[in-house]
Amino acid sequence: MKKFTILSLLLTIILLTASSDLYAGSSRDYISIVGSSTVYPFATVVAEQFGKTTKFKTPKVESTGSGGGLKLFCAGVGVEHPDITNASRRIKSSEVEKCAKNGIADIIEAKVGYDGIVVANSKSAPLMNVSRKELFLALAKEVPGDNEGELIPNPYKTWKDVNSSLPDQKIEVLGPPPTSGTRDAFAELALEGGCKKFPWIKAMKKKDKKKYKAICHAVREDGAYIEAGENDVLIVKKLEANTNAFGVFGFSFLDQNSDKIKGSLVDGIEPTFENIADGKYPVSRPLYFYVKKAHVGMIPGIKEYLREFTSEKAWGSEGYLLDKGLIPMPEEERKSFNKSVNGLESLSM
Amino acid sequence: MIKNRLKRRYLFEKIFRFMGLSAVVTALAMLAILFLTIISNGYSAFKQTYIRLTVTLDEEVIDPDGARNPDTLSSANYSGIVKKTLRKIFPDVKSRRDKRELYSLVSQGASFQLRDIIMDNPDIIGETVTIWVPADDDIDMLFKGYIKRSTPENERRVSDKKIAWIDVLLNEGAIKKRFNSTFFTSGDSREPELAGIYGALKGSIYTMIVTLLLSFPLGVATAVYLEEFAPVNRFTDIIEVNINNLAAVPSIVFGLLGLTIFLSFFGLPRSAPVVGGLVLTLMTLPTVIIASRAALKSVPPSIREAALGVGASKMQSVLHHVLPLAMPGMLTGTIIGMARALGETAPLLMIGMVAFIVDIPKGFFDPSTVLPVQIYLWADSPERAFLERTSATIIVLLAFLIIMNALAVVLRKKFERRW
Numbered sequence: 001m002k003k004f005t006i007l008s009l010l011l012t013i014i015l016l017t018a019s020s021d022l023y024a025g026s027s028r029d030y031i032s033i034v035g036s037s038t039v040y041p042f043a044t045v046v047a048e049q050f051g052k053t054t055k056f057k058t059p060k061v062e063s064t065g066s067g068g069g070l071k072l073f074c075a076g077v078g079v080e081h082p083d084i085t086n087a088s089r090r091i092k093s094s095e096v097e098k099c100a101k102n103g104i105a106d107i108i109e110a111k112v113g114y115d116g117i118v119v120a121n122s123k124s125a126p127l128m129n130v131s132r133k134e135l136f137l138a139l140a141k142e143v144p145g146d147n148e149g150e151l152i153p154n155p156y157k158t159w160k161d162v163n164s165s166l167p168d169q170k171i172e173v174l175g176p177p178p179t180s181g182t183r184d185a186f187a188e189l190a191l192e193g194g195c196k197k198f199p200w201i202k203a204m205k206k207k208d209k210k211k212y213k214a215i216c217h218a219v220r221e222d223g224a225y226i227e228a229g230e231n232d233v234l235i236v237k238k239l240e241a242n243t244n245a246f247g248v249f250g251f252s253f254l255d256q257n258s259d260k261i262k263g264s265l266v267d268g269i270e271p272t273f274e275n276i277a278d279g280k281y282p283v284s285r286p287l288y289f290y291v292k293k294a295h296v297g298m299i300p301g302i303k304e305y306l307r308e309f310t311s312e313k314a315w316g317s318e319g320y321l322l323d324k325g326l327i328p329m330p331e332e333e334r335k336s337f338n339k340s341v342n343g344l345e346s347l348s349m
Numbered sequence: 350m351i352k353n354r355l356k357r358r359y360l361f362e363k364i365f366r367f368m369g370l371s372a373v374v375t376a377l378a379m380l381a382i383l384f385l386t387i388i389s390n391g392y393s394a395f396k397q398t399y400i401r402l403t404v405t406l407d408e409e410v411i412d413p414d415g416a417r418n419p420d421t422l423s424s425a426n427y428s429g430i431v432k433k434t435l436r437k438i439f440p441d442v443k444s445r446r447d448k449r450e451l452y453s454l455v456s457q458g459a460s461f462q463l464r465d466i467i468m469d470n471p472d473i474i475g476e477t478v479t480i481w482v483p484a485d486d487d488i489d490m491l492f493k494g495y496i497k498r499s500t501p502e503n504e505r506r507v508s509d510k511k512i513a514w515i516d517v518l519l520n521e522g523a524i525k526k527r528f529n530s531t532f533f534t535s536g537d538s539r540e541p542e543l544a545g546i547y548g549a550l551k552g553s554i555y556t557m558i559v560t561l562l563l564s565f566p567l568g569v570a571t572a573v574y575l576e577e578f579a580p581v582n583r584f585t586d587i588i589e590v591n592i593n594n595l596a597a598v599p600s601i602v603f604g605l606l607g608l609t610i611f612l613s614f615f616g617l618p619r620s621a622p623v624v625g626g627l628v629l630t631l632m633t634l635p636t637v638i639i640a641s642r643a644a645l646k647s648v649p650p651s652i653r654e655a656a657l658g659v660g661a662s663k664m665q666s667v668l669h670h671v672l673p674l675a676m677p678g679m680l681t682g683t684i685i686g687m688a689r690a691l692g693e694t695a696p697l698l699m700i701g702m703v704a705f706i707v708d709i710p711k712g713f714f715d716p717s718t719v720l721p722v723q724i725y726l727w728a729d730s731p732e733r734a735f736l737e738r739t740s741a742t743i744i745v746l747l748a749f750l751i752i753m754n755a756l757a758v759v760l761r762k763k764f765e766r767r768w
Contacts (some may be wrong), residue, residue, distance in 0.1 A: 028618070030708075032619070032700075040705070041539070041730070041731065043705075044539050044705040046708055047539055047540045047705065047707070048539055051707050051708065052461055052707075055707055058706070058707035059707070060620060060704050060706050060716045061704060061705035062619075062620070062701055062703065062704040062705075063703065063705075064706075075401075080612075080616055080618070080619070123400075150759050161512065189499070204546065232729065233728060233731075233736065234732075252731050253731050255373075255731075256506075256731040256732060256733065257731075257733070258504055258506070259496070259500050259504040259505055259506070273367070318449075320457075324539070324731075325731065
């Protein structure tokens, strides 16, 4: 009986190793892309165009989030690791180090364009004009109290409580969960932007960066901010039904649904294409992708994919990515990135 | 006194019955609402707006040197031909901005369609052909009434100018809704009018083949061994408890297991149906084993005893008599397990099958997605036209699930034996 068990175990191991050997010899003939869900809609369009207009296979694009994408990207060199990762923030120096430790010395950085984060409500509701400070006060977990250096749990129930010039309606904001890059960017750009307006909090940034971040990035959990999942389509539907509610999402959703929702003014600036492009609208961020230089030449088509992405017909001021909601970089920046990306220049931090 | 109690007991019974009935009715109503919304949202996706173009396949443009070289043919400026055709229909469109808008009436797919026609049959170069090309998704939405003409122009994605052009086409009968065959024959796309479920469907089929081939024999063999041959001791007890526990493990855990074992340790490719099938096998195995054991248990011991009595070995009694009788129950269990696996996304997320994949998978190692993942991806796309396509995919998936469950019922009805 015992012999029998050992024999069967041996057989299983042999079978499993044999099956993995079967694959190990083959190589990959398509580009593998991972990363941010914000860049995903743009990367997929480029991938599709690339696949249809060249003789190469269509790249595979996964939406793993910026952090998850960089983790996969930095795992090593070889066909089993992705070639390109998209990110809705710049790569961190700790991630560059991790990459280097795993043998990825040369990374090519490409900026894609900009994305705006909007606070929108139903078309039938009145237009809102809110400052970043008011957004922070309305949505933070703890807000500064009457005395300097004092923090109290967020007491505000209505927008009027925050600032008497705002409408007298309940604070109700639907937004992405903490796992989302959009949420990170919203916390960093909108909430932290408002948080900094308090001098004593700003002063804390130098002394105790961790505490500063905790104050500025923590979102209230008493039901005023509702985590609506990553599904922005759902948020749009809910906003239509509830005219008191606001939603937080990427500009492309506002662009596609402009007959149902409208974007609130932030710091008095309307979230329009032009305002985001020239940096006037305060809640906008750059989008990137990173390429493993060691894979260029190993996986067919990477160079050509980069050429497609950096061409004027894709990311230019009249390119097809524009229709998908990408906000292009100024012409000079486009030119400089076009040169560095197609010249395969490595990133130096 | 007794009469009083009796009255109360009847009353309680009435209330209980009423509550039970209303629970059933509520559940049915929810189901009806679900089906109604999905079908009413999704049925329109089976039709797509097409525009008729009379295209002159100019040899000068397509094949200037006349050599019919496939490379030249495939890289010719087909979108230029489409644009020229559109300009011919509306000759008074002059400004650059208006032209751009005019070109966006038809889908980008039009030029690829033209290319495929030429590649299939280079002989028609130089002739004039009439083809129906898909309209842009915004036009399609307007046609289906999701974008309303009554909304003010600045809030509408289709401008007044475009509507005027569409009306001209409509008068000529050059724009109409036709059966959306693209939806069933092409892979994913970021252009809703070009997107289809064929890639995901094929991925689902490959994944299910792997799952079936592994989980059915393994599950049945395990069940037979545990039920008929294994000695009853502490060791087999532990195995039994573990199998029952595994059946209740959340499916995402199997995804993590697949990531560490199949991808990291054995180095199998990401996003491949073979890995998806392996992970889903892990998930369905407990279900199959439990169902198979129940089926074996329901075979009366008299059958085994009779077989042994006439001199059959233990093996023969199991293979020739018990197993055939238990088979319908085992098949039912397997089909229900497979139906669950067909609708699963969570474990596939970890092994990279949640991805944008355009090419149709050609084998077990090609990257692919599955139907529920396609639903998840489209549900998150900003373009309005993906909404109806999401619902349409749900209809297709539901149809598959219903067919599989019906198959289980038929098998049971046909082969089941009552003792």
